[in-house]
Amino acid sequence: MYRYDAFDAAFVRQRTEQFRDQVARRLSGELTEEEFKPLRLMNGLYLQLHAYMLRVAIPYGTLDSRQLRKLAHIARTYDKGYGHFTTRQNIQFNWPALVDVPSILEELAEVEMHAIQTSGNCIRNVTADHYAGAVAGEVEDPRIWAEIIRQWSSLHPEFSFLPRKFKIAVTGTTHDRAAVKLHDIGLVLTRDAAGAVGFQVLVGGGQGRTPMVAKTLRDFLPKERLLSYLEAILRTYNLLGRRDNKYKARIKILVHEVGIEEVRRLVEAEWEAIGRETSLDLPEAERARIAAHFAPPDLTPRPAEPPALVEALATHRPFRHWLRSNVKPHRTPGYAVVDVSLKPIGGAPGDMTDAQMEALADLADRHSLGEIRVSHAQNLVLPHVAREDLPALHRGLAAAGLATGNNRLVSDIIACPGLDYCALANARSIPIAQRISERFADLDRQADIGPLEIKISGCINACGHHHVGHIGLLGVDRKGEEAYQITLGGRADENAAIGRIVGPAFDADGAVAAVETIVETYLEERLGPDESFLAAVERLGLAPFKARLYPDKRAA
Amino acid sequence: MPLIKHGRFAADLWTVYADDAPLQPDIPAVVSLARFLAQRAALTASALDLGVRLEPGEHPQALAEALDRLALVQLHFPSFTDGRAYSYARLLRQRYRYRGEVRAVGHVLRDQYLFMARAGFDAFETPPGETAQKWRQAVRAVGPAYQPAADDRRPVWAERRTHPERAPSQ
Numbered sequence: 001m002y003r004y005d006a007f008d009a010a011f012v013r014q015r016t017e018q019f020r021d022q023v024a025r026r027l028s029g030e031l032t033e034e035e036f037k038p039l040r041l042m043n044g045l046y047l048q049l050h051a052y053m054l055r056v057a058i059p060y061g062t063l064d065s066r067q068l069r070k071l072a073h074i075a076r077t078y079d080k081g082y083g084h085f086t087t088r089q090n091i092q093f094n095w096p097a098l099v100d101v102p103s104i105l106e107e108l109a110e111v112e113m114h115a116i117q118t119s120g121n122c123i124r125n126v127t128a129d130h131y132a133g134a135v136a137g138e139v140e141d142p143r144i145w146a147e148i149i150r151q152w153s154s155l156h157p158e159f160s161f162l163p164r165k166f167k168i169a170v171t172g173t174t175h176d177r178a179a180v181k182l183h184d185i186g187l188v189l190t191r192d193a194a195g196a197v198g199f200q201v202l203v204g205g206g207q208g209r210t211p212m213v214a215k216t217l218r219d220f221l222p223k224e225r226l227l228s229y230l231e232a233i234l235r236t237y238n239l240l241g242r243r244d245n246k247y248k249a250r251i252k253i254l255v256h257e258v259g260i261e262e263v264r265r266l267v268e269a270e271w272e273a274i275g276r277e278t279s280l281d282l283p284e285a286e287r288a289r290i291a292a293h294f295a296p297p298d299l300t301p302r303p304a305e306p307p308a309l310v311e312a313l314a315t316h317r318p319f320r321h322w323l324r325s326n327v328k329p330h331r332t333p334g335y336a337v338v339d340v341s342l343k344p345i346g347g348a349p350g351d352m353t354d355a356q357m358e359a360l361a362d363l364a365d366r367h368s369l370g371e372i373r374v375s376h377a378q379n380l381v382l383p384h385v386a387r388e389d390l391p392a393l394h395r396g397l398a399a400a401g402l403a404t405g406n407n408r409l410v411s412d413i414i415a416c417p418g419l420d421y422c423a424l425a426n427a428r429s430i431p432i433a434q435r436i437s438e439r440f441a442d443l444d445r446q447a448d449i450g451p452l453e454i455k456i457s458g459c460i461n462a463c464g465h466h467h468v469g470h471i472g473l474l475g476v477d478r479k480g481e482e483a484y485q486i487t488l489g490g491r492a493d494e495n496a497a498i499g500r501i502v503g504p505a506f507d508a509d510g511a512v513a514a515v516e517t518i519v520e521t522y523l524e525e526r527l528g529p530d531e532s533f534l535a536a537v538e539r540l541g542l543a544p545f546k547a548r549l550y551p552d553k554r555a556a
Numbered sequence: 557m558p559l560i561k562h563g564r565f566a567a568d569l570w571t572v573y574a575d576d577a578p579l580q581p582d583i584p585a586v587v588s589l590a591r592f593l594a595q596r597a598a599l600t601a602s603a604l605d606l607g608v609r610l611e612p613g614e615h616p617q618a619l620a621e622a623l624d625r626l627a628l629v630q631l632h633f634p635s636f637t638d639g640r641a642y643s644y645a646r647l648l649r650q651r652y653r654y655r656g657e658v659r660a661v662g663h664v665l666r667d668q669y670l671f672m673a674r675a676g677f678d679a680f681e682t683p684p685g686e687t688a689q690k691w692r693q694a695v696r697a698v699g700p701a702y703q704p705a706a707d708d709r710r711p712v713w714a715e716r717r718t719h720p721e722r723a724p725s726q
């Protein structure tokens with residue numbers, strides 16, 4: 001993974017000192033909260049319902065064990081003993097004291113981490129496929145490019161006061177795990193007919209109150225021209241994006257209102273002009289320097305079916321569940337990519353205690369070259385595990401409460417913080433996730449149901465990605481009461497689609513029951529276990545689900 | 557409004573005129589884009605020192621042909637959150653090769669100086685009480701720059717190659 005050199009380290013240290021001065025000015029009263037707000041927002045510090053919340057960047061979701069131990073230390077020392085992993089591969093601490101924040105940032109800087117651009121109307125932390133560098137079929141490791149973008153976008157002098165926040169995601173394979181079609185810019189590494197590497201550039205995806213799937217801006221951009229092209233897109237957006245209404249300020253609205261052809265024309269013209277004025281694109285040597293940090297680990301193929309694994313499979317049922325859902329093929333034979341669930345039955349999605357972080361850091365050192373990834377589904381990943389280590393790893397994870405074998409199953413729920421923490425929420429998200437998870441506690445039943453992604457947002461800002469949940473729940477305010485609107489058929493992969501609303505909202509009890517009804521309807525109607533929930537919804541449409549959810553309305 | 561130019565306090569010799577106010581001879585005049593375009597021939601033919609003030613939404617391309625005649629372009633921030641003027645400043649410097657004064661006016665805050673200076677502003681109408689020393693501190697708060705812009709900082713990726721010893725040790 002990327003390691004800071006002296007320039008990177010100085011940059012983060014100076015930024016931390018700058019923020020320390022800003023906090024001191026706030027604490028002394030020199031700055032009002034109103035004046036302080038834009039400053040703290042540039043450093044990931046939000047004021048929530050009960051306290052400040054600090055969002056720490058985990059660039060493209062890649063961590064090492066040393067960094068995870070530092071996060072554990074921060075959770076224990078400055079928070080209530082846990083952290084919360086988000087849908088943007090970041091971690092949030094919900095209870096830091098303002099006076100401690102500069103010290104937290106200083107501790108983060110010691111392990112090459114920061115909170116820069118995790119909030120505010122700027123280019124946010126860049127995300128990438130959480131299996132990057134570990135699975136077969138990649139054109140290149142997308143993290144090389146995510147790191148290049150991270151550096152280019154850091155304190156960008158022109159793009160730090162955009163009309164609205166701006167999110168970029170990169171994937172190296174055609175099977176998309178990074179939800180690139182739901183980002184302001186999505187980048188798909190690809191090859192042209194001659195075999196040269198470049199990007200398919202997508203623009204204008206997003207969620208929130210106007211969910212949109214991104215459109216193709218350019219079929220093929222030579223990779224060495226990436227930064228100048230991004231600069232052209234960002235300048236076009238900075239100049240023309242709407243600033244009169246924050247709900248219409250994302251680039252998706254510009255694309256929608258002006259049309260993709262016109263946006264393309266403007267961007268291409270700007271790009272051409274920029275190319276004449278300045279050299280923004282990195283020289284080959286610098287690209288190679290960054291790429292070298294992501295060189296694939298030197299792994300020797302190992303046995304695919306080692307005896308220890310065969311035996312554990314035969315004798316240990318939880319191991320079987322876990323192996324089936326949480327263990328994915330690695331590009332090196334005899335190795336595996338392991339999903340570590342942060343969704344224990346009845347738990348708060350994405351929460352992790354300091355002790356769990358330390359336990360996982362140790363397991364990563366022992367079994368995964370010290371590497372950990374954060375997925376946008378609020379789980380963690382150990383990317384390089386020898387299959388013969390899987391039984392021992394499973395025991396270690398189980399001891400830490402991290403071995404739930406539910407990856408992409410019905411209890412692997414994404415939920416935003418919701419009304420328990422967030423000032424914007426209409427309704428609670430976490431307790432609903434917990435109740436659904438408890439209803440479907442039985443892993444045999446979950447395995448029978450198969451892949452099913454439930455996503456819950458406490459309001460239309462859609463931090464819980466409900467629009468792209470196979471089942472989505474959206475918290476709405478119904479005459480002062482918490483209620484939940486349900487959508488079906490959303491997805492965030494290469495065939496991204498926005499879910500469709502099934503009907504009137506339910507109260508909390510009703511929503512939990514409705515999810516069960518939907519699942520039962522699917523089980524009755526599916527052609528067989530091979531027809532996934534999504535495939536069944538696509539084949540059947542909403543009608544059978546509506547009929548079961550709203551029996552009284554049948555006649556209408 | 558203390559004016560800081562090239563890092564020092566400077567006397568502000570300019571007067572900003574409302575569109576219907578008659579211009580005084582010999583007083584350097586800043587006019588709106590609308591007035592400039594409407595009275596362009598007369599204004600450029602006069603002996604006055606001339607400046608134009610651009611509001612967000614007024615692309616500097618409108619001035620491209622007249623920049624040789626302008627000693628000052630003011631870019632107005634009605635609110636610090638409106639970042640269009642950062643693009644305007646870079647365009648003035650890098651596309652239209654403008655060498656006169658580019659001044660930030662309006663809601664100009666200390667924590668924006670660094671971005672502004674890098675985008676090509678060289679003059680700042682600062683909030684009351686600002687000092688030149690604090691201005692300089694703010695602009696130097698973060699030294700390494702990851703991207704080339706309109707100032708003379710070399711990007712980190714270029715420094716790494718040629719001057720690795722320049723990495724700040726603090």
Ligand code: SF4
Pocket residue numbers: 416417418419422423424425426457458459460461462463464
């Ligand atoms: S979706 Fe709404 S409630 Fe949930 S975290 Fe985002 S803003 Fe808060």
